[in-house]
Amino acid sequence: MKQQKGSGALAPEGSLAKLPPMKGIMATKTVAIEIKRQASPDAPAVWESFELPWRPGMNVISAMMEIAANPVTADGRSTTPITYDSNCLEEICGSCAMRINGKARMACSSLVDNLEQPIKVAPLSKFPLVRDLQVDRSVLFENLKAVKAWVPVDGTYDLGSGPRVFPQQQEANYPLSNCISCCCCMEVCPQFNEDTGFVGAATIAQVKLFNNHPTGKVFKEERLRALAGDGGIQECGFAQNCVETCPKQLPLTEAISDISRDVIIQKAKDFLRG
Amino acid sequence: MATAQQPAAPPPRPIVLPGVPPLRAAQGNEFLWRKLHSLLGIVPIGAFLLEHLLSNFEAIHGPAAYGAQVKFLNSLPMVRVLEWVFIFLPILYHGCYGVWIWLRGKSNIVYYPWAGNWLYTAQRYTGLIALLYIGQHVYRQRFSGIALPENPYASFHKVQMELQNPWMLAVYIVAMIAICWHFSYGVWLFAAKWGITPGTRARKRFGFVCAALGLLLVVMGLASIWAFVGGKYPNVPAEVAPAVSPLVQPVSAAYPGIVQA
Numbered sequence: 095m096k097q098q099k100g101s102g103a104l105a106p107e108g109s110l111a112k113l114p115p116m117k118g119i120m121a122t123k124t125v126a127i128e129i130k131r132q133a134s135p136d137a138p139a140v141w142e143s144f145e146l147p148w149r150p151g152m153n154v155i156s157a158m159m160e161i162a163a164n165p166v167t168a169d170g171r172s173t174t175p176i177t178y179d180s181n182c183l184e185e186i187c188g189s190c191a192m193r194i195n196g197k198a199r200m201a202c203s204s205l206v207d208n209l210e211q212p213i214k215v216a217p218l219s220k221f222p223l224v225r226d227l228q229v230d231r232s233v234l235f236e237n238l239k240a241v242k243a244w245v246p247v248d249g250t251y252d253l254g255s256g257p258r259v260f261p262q263q264q265e266a267n268y269p270l271s272n273c274i275s276c277c278c279c280m281e282v283c284p285q286f287n288e289d290t291g292f293v294g295a296a297t298i299a300q301v302k303l304f305n306n307h308p309t310g311k312v313f314k315e316e317r318l319r320a321l322a323g324d325g326g327i328q329e330c331g332f333a334q335n336c337v338e339t340c341p342k343q344l345p346l347t348e349a350i351s352d353i354s355r356d357v358i359i360q361k362a363k364d365f366l367r368g
Numbered sequence: 369m370a371t372a373q374q375p376a377a378p379p380p381r382p383i384v385l386p387g388v389p390p391l392r393a394a395q396g397n398e399f400l401w402r403k404l405h406s407l408l409g410i411v412p413i414g415a416f417l418l419e420h421l422l423s424n425f426e427a428i429h430g431p432a433a434y435g436a437q438v439k440f441l442n443s444l445p446m447v448r449v450l451e452w453v454f455i456f457l458p459i460l461y462h463g464c465y466g467v468w469i470w471l472r473g474k475s476n477i478v479y480y481p482w483a484g485n486w487l488y489t490a491q492r493y494t495g496l497i498a499l500l501y502i503g504q505h506v507y508r509q510r511f512s513g514i515a516l517p518e519n520p521y522a523s524f525h526k527v528q529m530e531l532q533n534p535w536m537l538a539v540y541i542v543a544m545i546a547i548c549w550h551f552s553y554g555v556w557l558f559a560a561k562w563g564i565t566p567g568t569r570a571r572k573r574f575g576f577v578c579a580a581l582g583l584l585l586v587v588m589g590l591a592s593i594w595a596f597v598g599g600k601y602p603n604v605p606a607e608v609a610p611a612v613s614p615l616v617q618p619v620s621a622a623y624p625g626i627v628q629a
Contacts, residue, residue, distance in 0.1 A: 135386075196479045222387040236390035280388075282480055284488060289472040291389040316394075324396030325389065328403060331473060332560050334484030348566050355563020361399065 123148035126168070126212035127157055129176055131226050143168040143212065154201035154215060155180050155190055158227075178227035185341055188274030191281070192217055192227050198281040200341050218281045231277045237293050241320045243300040245310040257308040270303035270349065272342040279336035279346060291325035295336035298327055299349040305356070318353070318360040327354050405465045406561065409554050412454040413462055417551055421585055424592035427524065431601055431608045435521035442517045456506070463499035470496070487553055494550035501543035514606060521608040528596045528604055537597060544589040552582030 125146045132139045145168040146160045155178075162175035180190040183202045190201040193216040195209060206213065221229035247253060259267075273296055280286045280294035301317045304310035321327045330350050337346040426437040444450060470492040477489050508530065514522045531537045556578040559565040565574045595601070 220388055230387070233388055233390050240391040240393040282476065284473045284475050284485070286388060287472070287474045288388055289474075291392065293391040297391070320391065320393035322399040323394045324392040324398045326391060326393075326399055328399045330561065331469075331488050332484065332557055333482075333488035335476070335480050335482060338480070338482050338484070345568070347560070347571075348568060351560055351563050351566035351571075353563075354561050355566070357399075358403065358562060 125152065125157060125206050127154075127161075128212045128214045129158075129161075129227070130214075130216040131176070132217075132223055134225060135223050142173060148206070152206040153183075154192075154194055154204045154206065154209075154213065155183055157206060157213075158201075176227060177225040179229075186274060188276035191276040191278050193219065193281075198278045198339060200276060200278075203341065218277065220281050220286060221277065231275070234275055234277055234280070234294070234296060237297040238300060240323075241293075241297055241301050241317045242313045243297065243304055243317075245304065245307055246312060247309060259308060263306060267303055267306050269343070269345055270299050270306075273299055273303075273344055274342055276341060278339050278341060279344075282335040282339045284333050284335070285329050285331045290329045292329040293321065293325055293327065295330075295340075295344075295346040295350060298330075298353050299344050299346055302349040302353050305353075315360060318357045319364070321353065322357050322361055327357055330354070401465065402469075405462055405469070406558060408458045408462045409551075410558050413458050414551055414555065416455050417547065418585075421588050421592070425588050427527075427592050427595040431524035431604045432521070434524045435608050438516055438523040439520035442520055447517075459502060463495070463502070466492075466495045467499070491550060491553055491557070494546040494553075497543055497546040498550050501539065501547070504539075505543075519606070522606040524596070524601065524604045524608065525606045528601075531593065531596050537593070540593055541590065544593065545586055548582050548585040548589060552578045552585065555581065 125148050127144045127146060128141050129144065130139055131142050144157075144161055144166075146157055149156070158176045158178060165173050165175050167173050178190065178192065178201070180202060181187040182189070185200050185203040188200075191198060192201050193199075194201060194204050195214050196216075198218060201215070215227065217223055217227045218229045218231075221231050221233065223229050247256070275296065277294075277296065279296050280292075283292065283294060285292045286294050298321065301321060305314045305317060327350065332347070332350075334347055337344070340346055423437045423441065427434045441447070473488075473492070475489055475492075477485050509526065510516070514526050516523050516526065531540060556565075556571070556575055559574055560571055565571045
């Protein structure tokens with residue numbers, strides 16, 4: 095029993111002796127990664143392969159940092175560092191969404207050890223490409239503006255403290271407030287495309303969040319009417335990919351269902367009021 | 369003297385981004401057309417489907433009972449108006465608009481082979497099968513051959529002749545399964561998209577209800593097909609002795625004083 099005590103997440107010290115000797119910090123194990131590159135929005139896309147030294151706890155972003163430190167492809171050709179968006183590196187800022195092995199996800203939380211190699215990295219496919227893995231996701235910002243996804247408290251004088259939010263309401267709102275605007279839900283949605291102009295799950299979830307807010311709900315009716323516009327909530331096909339893929343586990347389908355009902359009721363009220 | 373006027377500011381240029389356009393907040397009528405499509409699928413189309421499958425099920429009681437059921441349906445007041453307003457036109461709209469919905473969606477089942485995504489895709493294929501099938505079914509059974517509204521007791525004969533062709537039999541079986549699938553998942557989708565089942569658990573439970581409904585309808589539908597081809601009522605002639613449907617009480621029974629001609 096005593097011998098097993100050391101086993102677990104960390105290897106027992108004795109087992110290090112069995113590993114092959116290391117040359118400096120370079121490990122003998124390598125990681126194969128293929129990246130779809132495009133120098134500009136109009137340039138042709140090319141795939142470049144890289145062979146990187148493996149490091150413990152490595153993720154896709156750290157792999158691209160390695161490439162930036164030594165931008166040489168697997169066949170020894172010198173290249174440019176990869177352009178990509180990233181910031182916090184702890185899945186909280188929403189910047190580094192990309193398609194990794196075909197699936198939209200956050201690069202920072204995509205651990206190399208959990209991925210099938212060669213790791214194929216491509217930019218999100220439904221947003222205008224800027225360069226390499228960087229895309230322009232401002233459509234989400236436009237959509238959030240279109241539904242007034244904020245609490246209107248700006249004024250010329252002190253408005254005092256806001257109304258109390260009961261703990262039960264806080265509990266309900268908190269998951270919706272976790273959205274990091276990564277746009278993964280929109281990338282994986284079969285209805286989010288240039289033909290439908292669908293608003294996407296993230297914006298609908300924010301409508302629910304701000305409609306639930308005691309001050310934010312002043313815009314409730316406007317938000318619901320906005321979502322009944324072309325490209326609005328009716329375009330949802332309920333494939334439920336959004337909720338499957340959301341890195342922050344937002345209750346997106348629940349929000350779509352709830353807001354869909356609210357929009358129908360709002361439109362019916364508007365119709366009857368004339 | 370004219371007051372100095374500021375030159376009119378040019379109207380703000382709309383932001384046009386390449387890629388998916390932003391929400392056209394509160395503009396357009398797509399919401400109405402889409403919700404109409406959704407509602408028509410339940411009422412009247414779904415309600416009619418249930419009626420049709422129940423009526424078909426009468427076939428297991430034989431040609432006379434089946435003929436009586438067809439006679440009863442054709443005896444409804446303003447039946448020609450009913451069938452156009454509540455059956456043909458809604459199905460035409462639901463089908464054509466559904467194809468348009470399909471054309472605008474971009475399936476990504478290859479990359480995201482998840483259950484909901486499969487159901488999303490299946491709803492489109494089963495809908496197309498249903499539309500094509502209904503087109504030929506209405507043409508061949510309602511608008512060509514023996515006119516059933518005038519000859520309701522020839523119904524069993526007409527359907528049996530149709531199902532003599534093994535290819536047509538296969539078409540009917542495939543279409544029966546596809547339509548029951550499309551309807552039962554459609555009920556589930558309706559509940560989800562109209563906010564009747566917002567919670568994940570509610571949707572899951574209602575999923576079992578809809579699956580049971582779909583299974584029941586498929587079994588009933590296939591049993592009806594079996595009644596025509598199973599050999600219990602072979603070679604039914606076009607003229608069948610009229611039987612009284614249990615749904616239509618004879619006038620003489622309701623009003624004993626009246627003697628029927």
